[in-house]
Amino acid sequence: MLKRRLYQCLSAAVFSVALAACATPQLVQREVSRNVPASFPNSTQDVNNTAPVRWKEFFTDPNLVALIDTALHHNQELNITLQEIQIARNEVQARTGEYLPSVSLGGRAELEKPGRYTLQGATEEAVNIQPDRRTPSPLANYQLGAFASWEVDVWHKLRNARKSAATRYLASVEGKNFMVTNLIAEIANSYYELLALDNQLVILKQNIDIQENALRIVRQEKESARVTELAVKRFEAQVQNTTSLQYKTQQRITETENRINFLLGRYPQPIVRDDQTFNALVPQPIQAGVPSQLLSNRPDIRQAEQNLIAAKLDVQVARAKFYPSLGISGGVGFEAFKPGFLFTTPESMLYSLAGDLSAPLINRNGIKALYASANALQIQAVYNYERTVLNAYIEVANQLSNISNLEKSYDAKAKEVQALNQSIRISNSLFKAVRADYTEVLFTQRDALESKFDLTETKMQQLNATVNIYRALGGGWN
Template sequence: MTKIKLYRCLGVVCMALVFTACKTPEIAEKKVNKAVPASFNSQDSTKTNSADLNWKDYFTDPYLTALIDTALVNNQELNITMQEIRIAKNEVSARKGEYLPFVNIGGAAGVEKAARYTFQGSNEAETEIKPGKETPEPLPDFMVGAFATWEVDIWHKLRNARKAAVARYLGTINGKNFMVTNLIAEIANSYYELLALDNQLAIVKRNIEIQSNALEIVKLQKQSARVTELAVRRFQAQVLNTRSLQYNIQQRIIETENEINFLVGRYPKHIERDHEIFVDMVPTMVQAGVPSQLLENRPDVKQAEFELAAAKIDISVAKANFYPSLGISAGLGLQAFNPVYLVNPKSILANLAGDMVGPLINKRAIRATYQNANAKQIQAVYNYQKTLLNAYIEVANQLSNISNLQNSYDLKAQEVDALTQSITISNDLFKSARADYMEVLLTQRDALESKFDLIETKMQQMHATVNIYRALGGGWN
């Protein structure tokens, strides 16, 4: 009868735990919107996408591909991220281990002397191990055995925690892919900037030679009283200014080389390159595909998607804290006051117990954790939509940039041709006293600036081809 009452009491307690646990706070989860426009910049699109190209097929300069190959092995930031992936993978293993039984094996030894006038001491004094042989005092204790504990995952809290860890692990992989994409783009942009600086340096050196020759002519004209000392000084100042510009460009070349060396993961050294091919480079024709392909091609979008999935699962994990947990513990071993008796079957020790514990009063901490999980899920939704929107805008901007840069380059090229011809014309007019020296100086300055602008525009064109490839999600596959 007593057992029946005990079982009834346990049943009532369990029902109370389940009933009170079911009263979880009402929280509305935010749904994610994955809809994107049908095309970029209202242009007709096909599913052909340059992001599907391997970076070795997209970048054909052998010096550039060699740099990228080295960076993918030696870049420190990338290697740090690889360790983060390992940490996330180990976290998955840790979460998996939590819903499996924990089994430990061990042993213990000790000695105890109970007070004579206590319940335990009086029992030991009256107990004989064998007829005529009293219990030892003090009483040694030796034990060896295996012990197991297991939290039964009845609400899938532990399994969901593992699923969340898996989602975050996949997110770190895509984070690494996004870093690879950015690393390749950064090296390519720096490489093209280096080629542009080389060409600007070559232009400056040619202009120094032209201006030096003009200075000598002006000096001769001063001797024949055709010009004054002022003209000589102005031509001399222009030569000095251009020489100063040469050293400025040389410093920028060194800094750009070292930027590339840092990305490649090595100490400063000369970057092998062929700058003469830069002017004749033709920007790669890019196929943008359709915007929906960004969901699969952009690693940062996929990373945000996995982070969102993990955040949703975290809500289920936090919700399970409102429900009672069921634990089972067991032990099997040998225990005796003398090691000799450990081999005796009577020394076998065994136990098996189960417990169910759940929150009943003061669930503020659990409720706060649950609400935080929901807030983080909403935060992850906004982060996903922001990442997707940013990806779309990046592609749209670069497509527009490519078109405008092409038009700008064509006009700049015409400007350079016109000013280059004007240098010869101004020099001839100056020699025949039909133009003053200021016209010659201004023409030379304008021609130099236009050539610099043309090289700068070419560099921006190459940067645009790199940036659109990165924006589409190319480089990591």
């Protein structure tokens, strides 16, 4: 009868555990959309792509290559990210150990004297024990053995947690790759900006010489009473204005050099460069390929994809917390009340084996909250993936359009500079012949200076657009 009652109790317990496990809340999950347009705007479906080109082959300037190589070894932010990757790798190792059996070796020594009115003390007094066979008081106990515990991963909760950690490790690697891509692009853009500033400084110095020469001529004209003091002051003001621009440009050069030095992880020092080659630089032709290639070329898209996979695994881990958990524990060793008896076998040998099965039954709000949060994070990861893909597509589309428009803008600016250079000579000749007002000479020189600045700026933007689309396509990290 007692055995039957015990079986009934066990059956009821198992039924309760199963019922608790089945009562898992169902939440709606959103599937990710991986559809991208077949091609970029105003582009053919050519599969040739510049992204796989290594950065040392894409950038041909040896000075720029040396700067990038230094940054990849000494940039502090990149090195911080490398340590984050190591932390993620350690997390994988920790998760791996959770679903493997845990075995430990241990020893123990204790001394106990039960009180007279405790259960043990009262029992000894109540039992008729012969004086020469009484339990020693105080009673020592020595123990030495190996003990093991293992949570049987029935529902793959621990394995999925390990897979999630491994996937996030892969995501951290992709994050590092994306940082490398951005770092290379930032150094290249700053380097081209530095070359452009060097050329603008040369233009300013040339214009100062031209304006000072014009000032001397105007002063001579004033002595001949052909112009007034007003013309002299206007020409002097123009010289001072251009000189002021020269100092501002020198400050921008210093700041750009220091920005590059910061990216290289070093204190300020001159940046080695050949500014004479700037005007000869020609933007490299870019092959954008097809949008679907972004899914495999862009590190940030692959990072978002890995995070999405990890989020789905986290949902499975959170769901498994509703199910029963099975634990097994055991031990084997020696135990005795005197050290001399510790290794006396079989009297001093001990062994144990136990299993436990448990599942949450009442007050599962905490588990429900974790499960709901895991689902929300998964949906968030879906949106983040789609946003990353959309952002990558738009970046490439913008840069393709930018390259096309900058090419046309540069041609127009080059023609403008050529026309204004001719107009300077014409205005000077007319001024000497008293056929043009001095203001026409001033305006012509000012317009010519601005157009040369704009031409240099447009060339820099062309080079930067080439760098930016190389980055947008997913190039630079391999």
